[in-house]
Amino acid sequence: MISKIVSKTNRRIVDASKLKSAKGREEAGLFLVEGFHLLEMALREKVVERIFAAEKITDVDVDQYLVTPDVLSKLAASKTPQGVVAVCHKKKARAITADRVVYLDEINDPGNMGAILRTALAFGYRDIIISENSVSPYNDKAISASQGALFAVNIVEGDVDTIKSLKGEGYQIISTALGESVSLAGFVPRGKHVVLFGNETRGVSAMALALSDSIVRIAIEGIDSLNVAVASGIVLYELSKTEGK
Numbered sequence: 729m730i731s732k733i734v735s736k737t738n739r740r741i742v743d744a745s746k747l748k749s750a751k752g753r754e755e756a757g758l759f760l761v762e763g764f765h766l767l768e769m770a771l772r773e774k775v776v777e778r779i780f781a782a783e784k785i786t787d788v789d790v791d792q793y794l795v796t797p798d799v800l801s802k803l804a805a806s807k808t809p810q811g812v813v814a815v816c817h818k819k820k821a822r823a824i825t826a827d828r829v830v831y832l833d834e835i836n837d838p839g840n841m842g843a844i845l846r847t848a849l850a851f852g853y854r855d856i857i858i859s860e861n862s863v864s865p866y867n868d869k870a871i872s873a874s875q876g877a878l879f880a881v882n883i884v885e886g887d888v889d890t891i892k893s894l895k896g897e898g899y900q901i902i903s904t905a906l907g908e909s910v911s912l913a914g915f916v917p918r919g920k921h922v923v924l925f926g927n928e929t930r931g932v933s934a935m936a937l938a939l940s941d942s943i944v945r946i947a948i949e950g951i952d953s954l955n956v957a958v959a960s961g962i963v964l965y966e967l968s969k970t971e972g973k
Contacts, residue, residue: 729792730784730791730793731791731792731793732793732794733780733795733796734795736799736802740778740793741795741799743756744760744803744813744815747815748803748805757817758777758817759815759866760803760805760814761814762803762804762809762810762814764811764812765875766875767785767814769876769880770814770879771790772879773819773879775818775819776790776814776815776816777790777814777817778790778793778814778815779791779792779812779813780793780795780799780800780803780812780815781793781794781795781811781813782795782800782811782812783811805868818866819879821882821884821885822884824855824884824894825855826853826854827921828854828855828920828923828967828971829856829857829894829899829921830853830855830857830923830960831856831922831924831925832856832862833859833862833925833927833933833936834860834861834862834927834933835858835862835863835927835956836862836929838864838869840928840956840957841863841870841873842870842871842875843960844956845874845877845878846873846875848960848964851967851968852971853923854881854882855881856882856883858883858885858886859887865878866878888939891936894922895922895939895941898919898920899922900918900921900922901924901939901941901942902941902942902943902967903924903926903936903944904924904931904944904946904959904963905932905937905943905945906931906952908943909944910943910944911944911945912947912963912966913966915944915966915967915970916970923964924937925960926956928956944963946959
């Protein structure tokens with residue numbers, strides 16, 4: 729179905745605009761994506777509920793609403809909308825079955841959240857556990873930074889008990905931290921494993937760190953630490969190279 733909407737007070741526009749807030753997304757179980765690249769990935773995963781666009785989009789089997797630039801700006805997060813905003817539903821989390829898992833421990837910055845999802849996908853980590861008190865991966869900045877990786881990974885809400893459960897299933901728990909740690913260079917996981925990345929300020933929590941079987945560090949010079957998204961890229965790349973060893 730294709731319809732036209734010219735008013736920002738239209739019910740569908742008002743309802744969709746509520747999804748720009750964390751509360752609105754949580755209550756509805758829906759979120760917004762902006763731009764044709766993200767729309768394409770969302771359509772591929774069959775999570776698109778409806779589309780608001782400046783012009784008709786062909787070969788799309790979901791409801792479309794053609795809107796004015798003024799209406800589109802009410803829905804878009806960016807100052808220069810790319811011509812399309814879509815309402816999507818969150819995919820239901822699947823049970824963790826992969827041998828390689830990432831656990832994000834109170835990641836607060838949406839840019840970091842999205843970048844880590846993108847990195848994890850790139851290096852074969854498709855099960856992502858996100859702890860409570862983390863920024864939502866459905867935040868518009870997180871979605872943009874993920875470049876669509878959000879749609880291709882399995883996002884699971886979890887906590888320290890989740891780590892304990894996986895540890896009981898034979899997963900090796902690997903944390904990134906300074907202090908008593910081993911160099912990432914040459915480190916080889918012993919099999920299926922969970923990699924923990926911690927809060928931008930505090931790092932991995934003490935409770936999660938206490939469950940770790942191995943703590944690794946990145947060899948760096950001239951500075952104390954790296955941004956968590958940068959660190960995740962280095963760690964996951966190095967660990968992905970050890971697969972099969």
